[in-house]
Amino acid sequence: MNGQKAATATEVPPPMQMLQLMSGFWVSRCIYIAAKLGIADLLNEGSKPADELATTTGAHAPSLFRVLRALASVGILTQNQDNRFSNTPVSETLRSDIQGSLRAFAMTELGEEHYPAWGELLYSVRTGAIAFDHAFGMPVWEFFAKNDENAKIFNDAMSGMTAQANEAIHAAYSFAGINKIVDVGGGHGGLITSILKRNPTMRGILFDSPQVIEGAKTRIAESGVADRCKLIGGDFFQSVPSGGDAIILKWIIHDWTDEQSIAILKNCQQALPETGKLILVEAVVPPGSDFHFSKFMDLNMLVMTGGRERTATEFRKLYEDSGFRLTRIVPTESPFSVIEGVKI
Numbered sequence: 001m002n003g004q005k006a007a008t009a010t011e012v013p014p015p016m017q018m019l020q021l022m023s024g025f026w027v028s029r030c031i032y033i034a035a036k037l038g039i040a041d042l043l044n045e046g047s048k049p050a051d052e053l054a055t056t057t058g059a060h061a062p063s064l065f066r067v068l069r070a071l072a073s074v075g076i077l078t079q080n081q082d083n084r085f086s087n088t089p090v091s092e093t094l095r096s097d098i099q100g101s102l103r104a105f106a107m108t109e110l111g112e113e114h115y116p117a118w119g120e121l122l123y124s125v126r127t128g129a130i131a132f133d134h135a136f137g138m139p140v141w142e143f144f145a146k147n148d149e150n151a152k153i154f155n156d157a158m159s160g161m162t163a164q165a166n167e168a169i170h171a172a173y174s175f176a177g178i179n180k181i182v183d184v185g186g187g188h189g190g191l192i193t194s195i196l197k198r199n200p201t202m203r204g205i206l207f208d209s210p211q212v213i214e215g216a217k218t219r220i221a222e223s224g225v226a227d228r229c230k231l232i233g234g235d236f237f238q239s240v241p242s243g244g245d246a247i248i249l250k251w252i253i254h255d256w257t258d259e260q261s262i263a264i265l266k267n268c269q270q271a272l273p274e275t276g277k278l279i280l281v282e283a284v285v286p287p288g289s290d291f292h293f294s295k296f297m298d299l300n301m302l303v304m305t306g307g308r309e310r311t312a313t314e315f316r317k318l319y320e321d322s323g324f325r326l327t328r329i330v331p332t333e334s335p336f337s338v339i340e341g342v343k344i
């Protein structure tokens with residue numbers, strides 16, 4: 001009781017809490033600038049003043065200084081007495097040269113094509129329709145097919161996030177016993193190559209849109225498992241490759257409505273043998289009002305693709321409607337869970 005009173009006395013007053021939360025959008029935009037200009041890469045060489053960083057990045061020095069000072073005020077950078085800026089462990093995550101870099105994720109999610117879509121969140125809330133399509137006049141996957149540079153950043157972002165999550169996924173879930181795995185919508189192959197590396201006799205198929213598969217070729221060739229990983233381009237609404245005893249889909253089903261998800265999963269059902277396994281890697285929205293990454297990613301899906309994040313009950317129903325029985329949900333030390341199912 002006393003402890004509770006003490007905590008209340010030191011609480012930030014509600015208007016200040018609200019102002020802090022409101023500035024979250026400004027913080028995000030500053031993170032975008034740091035990512036876009038490659039600030040964390042430049043600071044990896046040592047501390048630097050804003051004008052030196054501005055000269056290298058082609059920015060306006062006094063304005064860049066203000067962005068960096070703001071980032072330092074929330075612990076993303078540090079600013080010393082001489083107004084030189086340094087990386088912190090948080091800004092290090094934006095370095096391009098690290099495993100699981102979040103730089104491309106910050107660029108795509110906080111700027112580029114996601115930002116105008118989020119600007120139309122009210123449109124989605126009023127109509128239930130997809131803000132991205134309203135802002136750009138086409139669905140996001142068509143936009144990526146037509147805009148190579150945005151697509152490259154997006155695919156790099158997915159690879160970075162997957163590399164972030166891989167350790168947690170493998171620590172929680174064993175893929176042993178699978179002979180051949182098909183990664184449907186596997187992007188540039190970060191997940192399937194990590195699975196094949198850990199399971200030396202397993203074979204795999206990486207499946208995605210033809211233009212994404214084209215972009216995956218170099219990465220797969222350099223992965224060390226190219227001889228065990230076949231690449232196939234196609235459309236998962238038409239069909240998915242057969243021949244695997246397991247199909248994995250990471251961060252695919254959240255992009256789509258229930259109806260579209262069932263269409264994809266039914267194609268997986270058809271491609272799998274009777275004893276086949278379906279493995280989704282997705283965030284599972286927890287009940288209650290605690291913070292979870294999925295609750296805001298859910299809004300990202302609302303504005304970008306018309307998809308959604310789902311609860312355990314919603315996943316169970318989706319499996320049943322697609323001819324699967326959900327057998328277990330394995331949480332990991334990342335926002336993702338591994339959701340396993342078998343054919344009914």
Ligand SMILES: C[S@@+](CC[C@H](N)C(=O)[O-])C[C@H]1O[C@@H](n2cnc3c(N)ncnc32)[C@H](O)[C@@H]1O
Nearest residue numbers: 158162185186187208209212234235236250251
């Ligand atoms: C959110 S990304 C996830 C990528 C990857 N699984 C990961 O987690 O890093 C969704 C993927 O679905 C792919 N995709 C979208 N529509 C597709 C379609 N109709 N057929 C095949 N792949 C598609 C995209 O190209 C993209 O790589």
